[in-house]
């Protein structure tokens with residue numbers, strides 16, 4: 324049975340004290356610069372046993388049943404955005420093979436589902452090898468207090484789907500998620516399909532076409548969506564580049580304990596004072612320690628929107644403030660990475676560790 328998408332009722336969107344009263348693991352590092360906090364990165368990332376520099380809030384928390392479910396995802400409820408058959412659901416299943424997937428209407432609904440204990444994890448797309456970053460999820464990471472606990476790379480193989488009996492020549496329009504439409508742009512044009520209709524997810528397009536029995540519109544979606552909604556597959560592998568991979572993040576209420584015995588990544592976000600060489604200086608803290616960066620994204624600082632020059636033109640004409648999201652090829656358990664962040668903390672105006680998690684080294 325196809326379950327309806329999750330909508331969090333307004334009454335459920337409340338602050339849950341249970342989330343905040345639990346002790347974070349010792350490596351949980353959330354730093355707001357210029358505050359009078361006495362906790363340093365070194366202290367909060369110190370190894371178990373070094374009690375002399377740990378305050379009570381950094382003591383290890385008791386193991387929960389959720390930790391034990393983690394490996395296979397057995398019994399875990401995993402939120403994703405879209406309808407059943409969306410690529411995000413396939414990514415959730417790849418991340419947690421025996422989980423129960425929970426479809427959510429919007430990305431933000433998936434964040435809220437985990438925050439409100441409706442789901443245990445969320446799996447959401449961050450970037451696609453052809454279409455680039457999914458900016459909305461970068462912005463939501465900062466608006467919510469979830470932690471990145473893993474990543475999963477999924478090979479995206481799009482199909483052109485239509486109602487039974489419809490031929491490619493009958494199609495005037497292609498409906499899908501904007502990223503999916505962008506990934507198939509040239510192929511759709513070659514197939515003679517002129518119009519594009521954007522919807523919230525690929526499987527949602529398949530569902531709508533089936534429900535409304537559309538005869539002149541095809542969906543760009545997965546073969547699983549064809550099966551679920553009773554559509555024909557008119558063409559397979561229609562993405563413009565065969566190497567089409569989407570990277571998803573796995574989110575949880577608690578961070579995981581970082582390790583050094585396997586490849587780890589650490590995702591951070593920071594902002595800087597204005598001035599020449601500030602970004603150069605920030606990136607140098609990693610370069611000097613030979614820490615490789617795998618991704619960098621800049622987003623406008625929403626709390627400090629665009630400033631326009633005053634009337635006498637004494638201020639610069641336009642002024643932007645940015646947040647920089649960076650993925651490091653390093654674990655937060657590695658003292659070299661801790662030192663790099665301690666160094667960055669000395670001059671960053673804001674710094675938050677979004678998560679330290681195992682690199683997905685599997686075949687996409």
Ligand SMILES: O=C(O)C(=O)C[C@]1(C(=O)O)C=C[C@@H](O)C=C1
Nearest residue numbers: 409410411448500502524525569
């Ligand atoms: O619409 C879906 O099926 C999704 O899972 C979303 C999404 C995306 O946001 O990029 C995920 C993977 C594909 O790149 C296309 C769409």
